[in-house]
């Protein structure tokens with residue numbers, strides 16, 4: 001028997017993930033959840049790990065978009081969900097007029113599973129809270145949070161996550177993105193890297209070249225010029241934004257070249273290049289602006 005669920009426009013419950021049966025497959029350790037076991041409950045959900053949640057269809061119908069409401073009779077059948085109890089016990093707390101759960105200490109994996117379930121079942125009161133929490137995890141999990149933002153249309157999450165990925169290998173990113181986002185990502189990637197490294201190269205190229213040692217801010221000797229351009233080329237090969245920022249801060253530790261006698265351990269123009277790259281990194285154009293006009297869902 002298929003449940004008639006109200007489908008939202010962006011995310012819909014996968015029919016394969018929801019099934020009802022009056023004689024469910026035998027589960028080794030079926031149990032009722034301590035908190036969701038009211039006697040007057042009129043619908044039973046069973047988690048993937050065999051925990052049963054007894055809920056009220058009226059609440060589900062009012063609060064959520066993709067669960068069956070009071071208008072549907074599930075005939076005391078059990079609705080099987082694909083999520084484990086640890087996700088559902090948080091999700092179902094949003095269905096009742098009580099203080100919402102504190103998501104502050106959820107580890108990323110659980111938060112990601114919860115956020116996905118919240119979108120799938122359209123638990124509206126939980127959506128923004130989940131996304132706000134996900135934004136805190138963008139430095140550690142930029143790709144997962146970016147994909148969530150794209151899939152469920154959260155531009156702030158997209159634009160918080162995307163800059164963390166600008167040094168990541170293209171293939172790794174494109175493998176995870178929806179097809180429609182790949183060309184925008186290539187544009188974003190090229191645009192941003194040109195803003196960082198192209199500008200740095202131009203900064204050096206604009207200076208007057210001299211075969212002898214450079215005499216001032218607007219001049220660079222050939223020896224240092226070669227060294228600094230090679231340093232910029234090496235910076236471009238770094239595969240994380242954090243490592244790039246560390247390399248920019250420690251430009252004087254760059255070991256490979258010998259600069260001219262005037263510059264000795266580090267070329268006097270390296271701080272200017274580092275500052276330019278840092279500023280470009282903090283002023284990255286939003287990835288969502290490259291997605292304008294793309295149909296994401």
Ligand SMILES: [Zn+2]
Nearest residue numbers: 213214221260
């Ligand atoms: Zn010099």
Ligand SMILES: [Zn+2]
Nearest residue numbers: 224263267268
């Ligand atoms: Zn120099």
